């Protein structure tokens with residue numbers, strides 16, 4: 001009789017892990033307060049009876065709280081993490097034909113933001129141990145056109161910012177940290193997002209802090225913050241009349257409902273970070289005991305890993321079944337997991353077909369882009385990660401320690417029962 005749930009056995013878990021997003025009465029109260037105040041919009045709403053144009057908006061309040069939490073001078077909220085990347089790069093002066101170095105193992109936005117400004121993403125491979133931009137390969141990706149580097153703290157694990165910043169400083173390059181996964185994570189005594197010239201965050205639905213959608217830019221540079229603010233507010237200036245526009249910008253504001261939720265989410269974040277870290281470290285120990293399973297490294301420069309994803313590698317020979325069989329079996333055992341990205345970014349049809357801008361777009365002089373498939377040779381670790389790793393959703397790590405260990409129990413069970421896959425494969 002089968003033991004694996006995939007073949008009809010009893011699953012390790014029949015109860016669900018904690019739901020995401022997490023919320024309680026504080027989000028409900030915050031939403032109702034905004035609703036009944038009538039100030040739903042993050043702007044000066046002079047037409048609202050009883051509203052005071054001088055009262056800080058919920059968005060402004062959250063900006064102060066988030067900046068203080070991170071230890072940054074300025075935090076600016078905006079519509080999405082993608083918008084934050086675009087705005088920060090534009091404020092840094094990135095424009096047509098500039099090159100921006102990005103890792104290929106990340107969400108599209110890290111590379112599409114430069115493209116939306118007419119710049120060219122240049123892919124630099126990741127480290128096998130961390131899945132973050134490999135500083136050893138960074139210099140080789142820099143050319144005379146390079147303007148900026150976007151290290152991604154993938155899954156919330158801090159990239160080696162000291163080495164990246166040293167290389168960037170020597171060349172005068174702008175460093176924008178993509179901390180979309182890394183709210184509250186820290187490295188060498190500082191919070192992520194505050195180590196580079198600027199950092200961005202996402203508050204999209206899956207992220208460790210969320211308002212459904214949302215983003216933020218953080219920086220210590222007053223001039224950069226002013227420019228970002230202007231771009232988010234349609235090119236306006238805070239002290240000038242509403243219908244005066246000084247530069248080409250966007251409307252990338254968030255609503256007061258989102259900002260109110262984010263303030264409530266921020267209060268819960270430290271306790272969630274501690275729970276994820278405690279359970280993640282414990283799982284690292286337990287998984288390292290299973291043949292063919294290797295959790296990612298937590299290098300010495302990491303103070304806090306945000307564990308937006310818990311990631312491990314599978315060696316199918318040593319484990320006994322393929323990575324994709326393990327994922328199917330784990331899901332059947334009640335563990336929410338996936339293979340993550342099926343290919344590095346540059347293999348998306350958008351890159352292979354160079355579908356970036358319409359004909360005649362002033363942003364895209366014909367012929368400036370390279371053949372993106374060349375990166376398949378230059379980025380073996382990104383290629384490999386897409387074949388070898390398993391992602392587990394962060395909400396799993398928000399359960400009590402005994403329950404989070406079900407992940408290790410389920411993987412151990414699949415390894416022990418690996419023989420059950422053979423007859424099925426032979427059919």
Ligand SMILES: Cc1ncc(COP(=O)(O)O)c(C=O)c1O
Pocket residue numbers: 080081082083106107109110152178180181201202203204213214215
């Ligand atoms: C690494 C990374 N950067 C940027 C983004 C963009 O954030 P958003 O979805 O808020 O636009 C994401 C979103 O998934 C992400 O994972």
